[in-house]
Amino acid sequence: MSESNKAANTVAAAAVARYRNNFLKEVEERVEDGDMVKMCMQCGVCAGSCPLGPHWEHSPQKIFMMIRAGKRDEVLSSDSMWMCTSCYNCIVRCPRQLPITHIMHGLAHYANRLGMVPKGQPTRDIAKLFWDNLLKTGRVNELKFSLAMYFKDGFVQGIKNALAMQGIGLSLMKAKRLSPMEIIGGHKCKDQSGIQKMIAKAREIEDRRRGALA
Amino acid sequence: MAKKQYAFYPGCSSQKGASGSNFATSIQLMNEKLDIQLNEIPDWNCCGASIGYGEGSELQRLVLNARNLALAETNLPGQDMVSGCPACWLATREAAERLHKHDNLMTDTNEALKEAGLNFKGTVKARHMVEVLVEDIGFAGMKAPVVKSLDGLKIAGYVGCQTNRPFGIAGESFENPMYLDKMIETVGAEPVAFDQKVTCCGGALAFSEPEKSQKQIKDIVEAAYDNGAELIVTPCQLCQANVEIYQSEINKKKGTSLNMPVMYYSQLLSIAYGGGAKEAGLDGNIIQSAKLLEIAGKS
Numbered sequence: 001m002s003e004s005n006k007a008a009n010t011v012a013a014a015a016v017a018r019y020r021n022n023f024l025k026e027v028e029e030r031v032e033d034g035d036m037v038k039m040c041m042q043c044g045v046c047a048g049s050c051p052l053g054p055h056w057e058h059s060p061q062k063i064f065m066m067i068r069a070g071k072r073d074e075v076l077s078s079d080s081m082w083m084c085t086s087c088y089n090c091i092v093r094c095p096r097q098l099p100i101t102h103i104m105h106g107l108a109h110y111a112n113r114l115g116m117v118p119k120g121q122p123t124r125d126i127a128k129l130f131w132d133n134l135l136k137t138g139r140v141n142e143l144k145f146s147l148a149m150y151f152k153d154g155f156v157q158g159i160k161n162a163l164a165m166q167g168i169g170l171s172l173m174k175a176k177r178l179s180p181m182e183i184i185g186g187h188k189c190k191d192q193s194g195i196q197k198m199i200a201k202a203r204e205i206e207d208r209r210r211g212a213l214a
Numbered sequence: 215m216a217k218k219q220y221a222f223y224p225g226c227s228s229q230k231g232a233s234g235s236n237f238a239t240s241i242q243l244m245n246e247k248l249d250i251q252l253n254e255i256p257d258w259n260c261c262g263a264s265i266g267y268g269e270g271s272e273l274q275r276l277v278l279n280a281r282n283l284a285l286a287e288t289n290l291p292g293q294d295m296v297s298g299c300p301a302c303w304l305a306t307r308e309a310a311e312r313l314h315k316h317d318n319l320m321t322d323t324n325e326a327l328k329e330a331g332l333n334f335k336g337t338v339k340a341r342h343m344v345e346v347l348v349e350d351i352g353f354a355g356m357k358a359p360v361v362k363s364l365d366g367l368k369i370a371g372y373v374g375c376q377t378n379r380p381f382g383i384a385g386e387s388f389e390n391p392m393y394l395d396k397m398i399e400t401v402g403a404e405p406v407a408f409d410q411k412v413t414c415c416g417g418a419l420a421f422s423e424p425e426k427s428q429k430q431i432k433d434i435v436e437a438a439y440d441n442g443a444e445l446i447v448t449p450c451q452l453c454q455a456n457v458e459i460y461q462s463e464i465n466k467k468k469g470t471s472l473n474m475p476v477m478y479y480s481q482l483l484s485i486a487y488g489g490g491a492k493e494a495g496l497d498g499n500i501i502q503s504a505k506l507l508e509i510a511g512k513s
């Protein structure tokens with residue numbers, strides 16, 4: 001964990017202490033669109049809408065119920081939020097118009113900031129690789145991203161993963177849709193430093209606001 | 215006729231040598247014939263995609279998208295911003311609407327944007343390429359330049375998720391949107407009834423949860439076969455890549471023999487407008503449609 005993350009966690013821990021037994025309030029104040037959770041009427045429409053539904057331990061409906069029941073650890077360490085494909089089925093179907101996708105993303109992000117995501121959660125790991133890749137140059141470099149993804153579980157597993165996907169990689173290269181040139185140069189923004197500064201500033205502003213809550 | 219001008223946001227997948235580069239190729243002839251001029255937004259950045267939320271915070275993701283909006287507003291004033299990628303469009307439009315609605319977010323965003331020497335006033339509208347075709351050009355307008363009919367070709371119109379939800383094309387239903395079928399008819403081909411029209415392909419989870427996503431993809435491709443389709447057509451870069459690329463993996467694992475071509479609507483239009491295989495970016499497809507190649511080869 002980086003120093004800035006550690007510092008942020010200390011701030012977060014102080015802020016969180018204030019909610020003690022009121023997890024719903026914590027979610028309302030600290031999770032993206034969390035203030036809408038209380039609007040859920042438990043109809044179950046969203047639970048039947050997730051494409052990877054059979055693999056979710058807790059559907060959005062269940063997660064919202066658990067938040068109200070104060071099950072903080074179960075919710076934040078659930079890997080269900082990480083099964084969201086961002087298909088937006090739930091959003092257009094929910095009779096109460098909860099921004100379910102945003103809440104799921106927000107919960108995933110919040111759990112990640114607090115370091116409560118189960119270790120090795122693949123979507124979390126890939127989300128991190130993706131974000132790091134994008135912050136480096138302002139644009140996503142698909143080749144470096146794929147390589148990082150194959151090697152995220154270590155060198156030996158990486159070689160295995162890369163070999164398993166070799167056929168796909170080669171056919172994409174043949175079709176000029178995966179460029180080996182990306183490894184040495186590749187696409188990037190001119191104002192990389194401006195982008196990095198602006199992203200750092202955004203985090204600073206958010207911490208300032210969250211700190212004020214503590 | 216004066217060309218219609220738009221601020222163009224290509225997105226990472228449409229860059230040269232990237233997974234959606236053949237989409238970028240195919241829209242050139244299409245836009246030329248439809249008198250659409252796309253002016254690339256200078257120094258645009260990644261939208262954060264659907265998976266950016268894991269690491270990127272709410273404001274960080276807003277700011278990323280606001281930077282592109284601000285660049286469009288400053289450099290290409292008065293032009294709607296257009297993206298061909300549903301994920302880019304969704305992220306940008308969501309950001310624009312949120313900033314419009316919440317003054318405090320706008321203030322925070324502009325404080326961060328200042329670090330990159332920019333300011334966003336909130337005047338830009340974020341649109342999808344398909345909206346431009348359907349709303350600004352219209353189906354009659356799309357039909358006008360057709361010189362080669364794609365007669366007899368049976369096509370499954372696969373709309374997928376993010377072109378369709380949460381925003382979608384105005385006036386269309388989320389569960390059974392019709393515009394893609396109408397576009398297929400516009401080029402003289404036949405849209406088949408396709409029950410997996412708006413099913414999710416797994417999105418970015420194709421990388422992290424391959425087994426689960428490949429089940430989605432298998433259902434989509436098999437439904438296309440069951441309904442007699444000879445190819446699938448889609449408006450989405452991620453759908454196109456996922457549904458085309460993983461068929462060989464599924465065949466290896468499940469003993470199936472899936473080999474269904476997956477094309478962009480723009481590739482169909484480009485061929486119907488007289489483009490050859492190269493102009494339509496067919497060389498970027500891994501699974502070819504013999505029939506479409508033949509039509510593209512006719513002069």
Ligand code: SF4
Pocket residue numbers: 039040041042043044045046047060061064093094095096097098100
């Ligand atoms: S669809 Fe909406 S109201 Fe129904 S359970 Fe899900 S979140 Fe609650």
Ligand code: SF4
Pocket residue numbers: 046049050051052060083084085086087088089090091100101104
């Ligand atoms: S957007 Fe996420 S939570 Fe909503 S239906 Fe799709 S997978 Fe489920």
